[in-house]
Structure formats: C-alpha cells, structure tokens
Amino acid sequence: MVICCAAANCSNRQGKGEKRAVSFHRFPLKDSKRLIQWLKAVQRDNWTPTKYSFLCSEHFTKDSFSKRLEDQHRLLKPTAVPSIFHLTEKRGAGGHGRTRRRDTRKASGGLRRRTGEAGGKVAAAGSSSSSSGNLMAKPESRKLKRAALQGESAPRAAQEAASQERAQQSLEGTAGDGVASTVTGSQAEANASAVDASDKTTTSPAAGLVDKSGISVDDFTPPGSGACKFIGSLHSYSFSSKHTRERPSVPREPVDRKRLKRDVEPSCSGTSLGLDKGLAQSPPSSSLTVTPQKPSQSPSAPPTDVTPKPAAEAVQSEHSDASPMSINEVILSASGACKLIDSLHSYCFSSRQNKSQVCCLREQVEKKNGELKTLRQRVSRSDSQVRKLQEKLDELRRVSFPYLSSLLPPSREPPKMNPVVEPLSWMLGTWLSDPPGAGTFPTLQPFQYLEEVHISHVGQPMLNFSFNAFHPDTRKPMHRECGFIRLQPDTNKVAFVSAQNTGIVEVEEGEVNGQELCIASHSIARISFAKEPHVEQITRKFRLNSEGKLEQTVSMATTTQPMTQHLHITYKKVTP
Numbered sequence: 001m002v003i004c005c006a007a008a009n010c011s012n013r014q015g016k017g018e019k020r021a022v023s024f025h026r027f028p029l030k031d032s033k034r035l036i037q038w039l040k041a042v043q044r045d046n047w048t049p050t051k052y053s054f055l056c057s058e059h060f061t062k063d064s065f066s067k068r069l070e071d072q073h074r075l076l077k078p079t080a081v082p083s084i085f086h087l088t089e090k091r092g093a094g095g096h097g098r099t100r101r102r103d104t105r106k107a108s109g110g111l112r113r114r115t116g117e118a119g120g121k122v123a124a125a126g127s128s129s130s131s132s133g134n135l136m137a138k139p140e141s142r143k144l145k146r147a148a149l150q151g152e153s154a155p156r157a158a159q160e161a162a163s164q165e166r167a168q169q170s171l172e173g174t175a176g177d178g179v180a181s182t183v184t185g186s187q188a189e190a191n192a193s194a195v196d197a198s199d200k201t202t203t204s205p206a207a208g209l210v211d212k213s214g215i216s217v218d219d220f221t222p223p224g225s226g227a228c229k230f231i232g233s234l235h236s237y238s239f240s241s242k243h244t245r246e247r248p249s250v251p252r253e254p255v256d257r258k259r260l261k262r263d264v265e266p267s268c269s270g271t272s273l274g275l276d277k278g279l280a281q282s283p284p285s286s287s288l289t290v291t292p293q294k295p296s297q298s299p300s301a302p303p304t305d306v307t308p309k310p311a312a313e314a315v316q317s318e319h320s321d322a323s324p325m326s327i328n329e330v331i332l333s334a335s336g337a338c339k340l341i342d343s344l345h346s347y348c349f350s351s352r353q354n355k356s357q358v359c360c361l362r363e364q365v366e367k368k369n370g371e372l373k374t375l376r377q378r379v380s381r382s383d384s385q386v387r388k389l390q391e392k393l394d395e396l397r398r399v400s401f402p403y404l405s406s407l408l409p410p411s412r413e414p415p416k417m418n419p420v421v422e423p424l425s426w427m428l429g430t431w432l433s434d435p436p437g438a439g440t441f442p443t444l445q446p447f448q449y450l451e452e453v454h455i456s457h458v459g460q461p462m463l464n465f466s467f468n469a470f471h472p473d474t475r476k477p478m479h480r481e482c483g484f485i486r487l488q489p490d491t492n493k494v495a496f497v498s499a500q501n502t503g504i505v506e507v508e509e510g511e512v513n514g515q516e517l518c519i520a521s522h523s524i525a526r527i528s529f530a531k532e533p534h535v536e537q538i539t540r541k542f543r544l545n546s547e548g549k550l551e552q553t554v555s556m557a558t559t560t561q562p563m564t565q566h567l568h569i570t571y572k573k574v575t576p
C-alpha cells in the first residue's frame with residue numbers, strides 16, 4: 001500500500017522525493033477531539049478519513065515532532081494538529097481520486113517487494129506509541145539492521161503478518177487470481193510487516209487476538225461467562241454492522257468472510273473493521289516507516305515475485321476515502337459502540353464481582369445463622385434447667401413449710417383491710433427515711449440515722465409495724481423495734497405495743513385524729529440488765545404531712561434527763 005497525503009493540493013506520497021524525508025501520519029480516529037481538529041484543518045468536504053488516510057509531515061509545524069532517543073527517529077507528538085495547508089490552490093490531477101489510488105496500489109506492490117527482499121525478516125518497525133503513525137523515509141541498511149536487532153520479535157511479527165496476508169488473500173480470492181495463492185509464507189509475512197509493523201492489534205495463532213498492551217480478548221472474556229459471550233457477540237455484531245455499512249457494494253463469499261472473521265477478531269478498542277484488519281491489521285493511530293523507493297522498486301514497476309492484488313486494493317481504496325459515513329457516524333460507530341460494549345463488559349465484570357461478594361456474605365450469614373441456632377439451643381436448655389430448678393425449689397418449700405401453701409390465699413391478693421384500722425390506713429406502707437433522721441438528747445452528741453419502716457395488715461383489726469434503723473455511713477443496723485397498733489373499735493383510741501432490741505417493751509396509748517397520731521407511754525418494762533440510764537417516759541407523734549410524707553417525733557425522759565426530744569425523722573413512702 002502506498003501512502004498518500006490526504007491534504008488538498010498536496011501530492012506527497014510514499015517514495016516520492018528521496019531527497020527530503022517526508023513522514024506520513026494517520027488520522028487520530030480514536031481520539032475524536034483531535035480528529036475533529038485535524039478535519040477542520042484539512043477542510044475537505046464530504047470526505048471521511050479512514051485508517052488508510054494520512055497527512056504528510058509538511059502540514060505540521062516543527063514543534064509537532066519529537067525525536068526518539070535511541071535512534072532520533074522523528075515522531076509526531078500525540079497532541080499534534082496539522083496547521084500548514086495550501087487550500088487556495090486547486091487540486092490537480094494528482095489529487096485524491098481513484099487514479100491516485102491506483103498509483104498507490106502499485107506503490108504498495110513495490111513496498112512489498114522491497115521488504116520481501118529484506119529476507120522476510122522485517123520485524124515490527126519499532127513504532128512509537130504515538131497516536132499518529134509515522135511513515136518516515138529510512139535507508140535500507142538501517143531497516144535491515146533494525147530487523148536483525150529485533151531478533152525474537154521478528155518471527156512472531158512475520159507470523160502474524162502472514163496470518164493477515166492469508167486473510168487478505170481470502171478476500172482477493174474472488175478475483176480469481178491464482179498467483180495470489182502461491183505467495184510464499186515468508187513473502188506474505190514480509191509484505192504484511194512492511195505495510196504496518198506497528199499494529200496495535202495482531203492475531204496470534206495460540207492466543208487469538210492479542211492487543212499490544214498485552215491484553216488479549218480472553219482477558220475480557222472469562223471462560224464460561226455467558227454474559228461476556230453475549231457481549232462478545234455484540235462486538236461481532238458491531239463490527240459486522242460497520243463492515244456492512246462501509247462496504248455495502250462489495251459482495252463477499254460467505255466462506256471467505258467466515259474465515260476472515262475467525263482469523264481476525266474485532267477488539268474493543270479498535271475502530272477498524274475485521275476485513276480491514278485482514279488487509280492491513282493497522283489501527284488508525286499506528287506508525288509506519290518506509291524507505292524511499294529506488295527506481296527498480298518504483299510503484300510503476302511491480303515486482304515479479306510478489307503478486308499484486310488489484311481487486312482487493314481497489315476495494316480498499318474505493319471504500320477507504322469514499323465512505324458514505326459522516327464523521328459523527330464514524331465517531332459514533334467506532335467509539336460510541338465500542339465504549340458501550342466495553343461498559344457492558346465492565347458491568348458484566350462488576351456484576352460477577354458483586355455476585356461473588358454476595359456469595360461470600362451469604363456464606364457468612366449461613367455461618368452466623370448456625371451459631372445463632374446453637375446459642376438458641378443453649379438458651380433453650382438453660383430455660384429448661386431454670387424451670388426444673390424452680391420446680392425443685394417449690395418442692396423444697398412444700399417440704400419445709402407444709403402448711404404455708406395452705407395458709408396463703410391461692411390468688412395471692414392482698415388481704416382486705418379490717419375496717420377497724422381504717423382510721424390508721426394513712427400509716428400503711430413501706431417508708432424510707434428522707435432525709436436521714438436526726439438524733440438528739442442532752443447527754444448525747446447529735447447524730448443521724450437511716451430508717452426503714454413497714455406498716456401493714458393481714459386483715460386483722462390491727463396494724464403490724466417494724467422500725468429498723470441503720471448507721472448512715474456504715475449501714476450497720478442500729479435501733480430496731482416491732483409491734484402492733486390497735487384501735488379500740490368505734491373510737492379513735494389507739495394502743496401502740498412495741499418491743500425494742502435494747503431490751504425494752506412498752507405500751508403507748510393515744511388518739512388518732514385525722515392523719516395524726518399522738519401517743520404516750522402507758523407502761524415500760526425492760527430486761528434486768530438493760531443499759532442505764534433507763535427511760536421512764538416516752539411520747540410519739542406520727543403525722544402525714546402536706547407532702548404525703550410520714551413524720552415521727554420521739555421524746556423521752558430518763559432517770560437523769562427530763563422529757564426532751566430524742567428523735568425526729570421524715571419518711572418517704574416507697575410501696576403501698
């Protein structure tokens with residue numbers, strides 16, 4: 001394939017003008033922004049660039065190029081945009097037409113022959129990763145040297161190229177060119193390598209389609225993934241659809257097409273057609289390097305050992321520059337569709353990843369459920385043990401207190417209060433000192449104490465009481481007394497009978513008036529060894545204050561002291 005400059009009024013093409021090195025650069029079909037910039041600069045009406053469209057280096061400013069360190073090879077910068085055009089001139093006969101393309105075919109033949117002469121070992125031409133290819137003129141010896149240096153990669157590149165060539169020949173088979181089928185493998189390899197040794201996507205017999213980045217289609221298509229296979233079929237559909245649109249008038253043998261498709265699978269990132277890959281295997285942004293043509297290798301003198309393929313190349317040139325697609329369509333179909341499919345791939349993978357996470361979580365949940373089940377069983381066993389212990393306790397109670405259960409009412413409802421004690425009902429309940437009680441007496445240091453009071457009834461015409469004092473700091477028990485409060489029926493006369501831990505037993509009597517009970521000692525007895533001084537008189541007053549609190553004030557007279565207040569305390573009710 002001979003490379004021609006696509007710019008209007010520019011007749012530069014590969015091999016033309018040996019004295020000056022002109023490089024050719026592909027249109028950045030993958031980079032839609034830059035492509036638009038290029039197209040604006042080129043200003044060609046009703047023309048769409050293909051992967052076989054080039055601009056020569058003369059349309060770029062000097063600063064559009066950089067030099068490769070190792071061999072000073074001139075490379076077009078990835079951001080370069082052409083700016084030098086002579087648009088006012090009219091395009092001459094050497095413009096962009098079929099005639100020129102036919103010349104291109106001849107030039108292509110020449111190129112093939114030249115590279116074939118290089119021993120069929122022309123390796124990948126060390127193209128840069130620049131998005132625009134670089135078709136730079138180079139001396140033959142240098143090319144050979146480079147091919148030799150590239151050693152191991154050469155056979156592989158040649159093998160790949162041979163595969164591509166075979167695909168191309170399949171297409172060309174319809175032209176009935178029997179010679180084409182006689183092209184030797186080494187020739188075909190050399191040819192394909194020379195056409196574009198910097199393909200980003202090549203076929204590998206072992207691994208199928210392999211991208212130069214090292215990612216193969218298999219990387220995107222996990223085995224056994226139905227979704228990915230489906231997406232893969234979308235790829236095929238996308239490319240075959242593009243192929244159909246770009247080559248609507250060229251009939252293809254089904255067998256050829258099938259073979260080609262199998263040999264050259266479309267890739268996600270590629271914008272080229274499967275058929276185009278079969279022809280050149282060159283992405284739009286790859287770089288090409290050619291040597292200026294010697295007279296004997298000029299395009300006008302096709303070599304005898306390489307069969308030209310006019311039919312296929314005619315198809316190629318006819319459809320490469322005369323595509324009916326608009327730029328938008330190119331961008332949409334080339335970038336949009338593949339991006340969509342790539343996003344489907346991503347979705348597919350993320351979905352599979354999520355699935356595996358869900359599986360992992362499900363396993364954890366199942367494990368936790370198992371643990372929960374075990375815990376529930378243990379709790380159930382504990383409940384059962386508690387029930388058994390409760391039953392045992394009940395049995396022991398029955399054994400220890402044989403009459404208790406019969407004495408207690410089955411419903412365990414509180415006994416009905418005897419109406420006789422009704423006037424004292426305001427005293428019923430459990431009371432706690434609030435605040436602590438205050439103790440005084442002329443012979444004593446003032447002191448504080450806590451006290452708990454229980455005043456209850458069991459349905460009898462009397463109240464039961466107990467007063468239990470505690471030290472406010474140590475909570476040690478101090479004074480304690482218990483007894484009964486009786487009311488003389490149909491009167492407000494009250495008898496208070498008490499036994500105290502100090503060895504005193506006493507009876508106090510008095511009256512209840514409303515919510516106040518005032519009583520005074522009627523008789524006091526004590527143990528023989530009671531501590532002195534002995535108490536001789538005691539008075540008490542109970543009342544329910546406006547705050548609902550129970551108050552008690554105790555005064556006493558001893559053998560040494562007249563009647564003096566000994567205690568004052570306020571209780572807060574804590575239970576009925």
Ligand code: HEM
Nearest residue numbers: 439443444447449469478479532533534535538554556558
């Ligand atoms: C009606 C019931 C009570 C009577 C008749 C009574 C009688 C006495 C008497 C006669 C004394 C000796 C006084 C002295 O040495 O001059 C005494 C002392 C004392 N009483 Fe009471 N008392 C009663 C309730 C309480 C209560 C509820 C407390 C509370 C903790 C208490 C705490 C004390 C203390 C700390 C002393 C001084 C130390 C002692 O002698 O043990 N008393 N009481």
